[in-house]
Amino acid sequence: MATKIRLQRHGHKDYAFYPIVVADSRAPRDGRFIERIGSYNPNTNPATISLNFERALHWVNCGAIPTDTVRNILSREGVMLMKHLQGGVKKGAFDEAEAQKRFDAWKAEKDAKIEAAKANLANAKSADQKKRLEEEAKKKAEAEAKKKAEEEAKKIAAACEKKQAVVSSLKRETKTVNPPKLYDLTTLQREANRYYGFTAQQTLDLVQTLYEKKLLTYPRTDSQFITDDMEDTARQVISIVCRQLPLFSGVSITPDIARVTDNSKVTDHHAILPTVQLEKQDVSALPQSEQKILNLVGMRLLCATGEKHTYAETQISLSCEGYEFKTKGKTVVQNGWKSIEELFKASLKTKEKDDPMKSLPEVHEGDVLDSVSASVTEHFTTPPKQYTEDICCERGIRNHP
Secondary structure, three states: OOEEEEEOOEEEOOEEEEEEEEEEOOOOOOOOOOEEEEEEEOOOOOOEEEEOHHHHHHHHHOOOEEOHHHHHHHHHHOHHHHHHHHHHHHHOOOOHHHHHHHHHHHHHHHHHHHHHHHHHHHHHHHHHHHHHHHHHHHHHHHHHHHHHHHHHHHHHHHHHOOOOEEEEEEEEEEEEEOOOOOEOHHHHHHHHHHHHOOOHHHHHHHHHHHHHOOOEOOOOOOOOOEOHHHHHHHHHHHHHHHHHOHHHOOOOOOOOHHHHEOHHHOOOOOOEOEOHHHHHOOHHHOOHHHHHHHHHHHHHHHHHOOOOEEEEEEEEEEEEOOEEEEEEEEEEEEOOOHHHHHHHHHOOOOOOOOOOOOEOOOOOOOOEEOOOOOOOOOOOOOOOOOOOHHHHHHOOOOOOO
């Protein structure tokens, strides 16, 4: 009768364990068996093996054929090695004492490796547990610190509510923001993506169409300047933009053409501009997408030749009930080109976020503010924005068409 040494499946779907049995090779996997010689549980780490070494060796010597999995188990437990050593004794290669000596040496080395693996596993578990405890302690400390800060803030707010505050110090610095440069293709693609969600290819196609309609200058340019012989044309185009584009109707500026003129920075083609042919065009008859590009290019021309934007950045320190408060804000001195940009942004369906630096009232050092209102607010930092075509263009990591 041919016999096999194999595994029988017990347990349930998510937790199976296996008795190691000797059975007739014709019997079903989980059917009757001749003898049970051990068990195998793969659910533990490392797997748990219980084996009757003598009986397993007996059946192997009797010709029982182990399955591949059982063979690996028997090899791990030394049964197959002992069978090989006993074969050497029968052939006279060495005596039983030498065979046992070799087996014991192998067993000692194997046990040492197992203990080292268990120690490493225990250390890893200990490290994971330590890390988890540290994270829990950190979260608990942060929660306690936040709670303490909130209580302290509420206490200060209650103490200062409806009380007098004195402007203890005031620092004001006048700053200037220069107008932006004219559009080259890459900058226009970036801005069109920011304001309208157009892809770089969509913007290129629209600009090319407007160029073919003779409403925009040549689009494939890397220059943001014009040449000095275009000064009169630029003034004429600015006047046409203010008349023909409804968005800028009524806008009156004294353009500073010199700011956008630089022969040395114009190679093959100058910056993208509307053309004088816009005077003859019924803009309302154009597709909405083309009107948007015209508005964008027209806005940039007016901004680039407009006046500088000037504001006063103010840092104020206030004293109230023994507490010191600080704030920072700005006061616009001259809106300049920003007024054109604000007019353009006001026309967008999706409004851009306001300047985080708030406007402050006009105060002077030593001023007393009566019945101040005090409240507690919470603010959060924001992670970096995800990559868009706008950001990729800005950082120079977009593939140019």
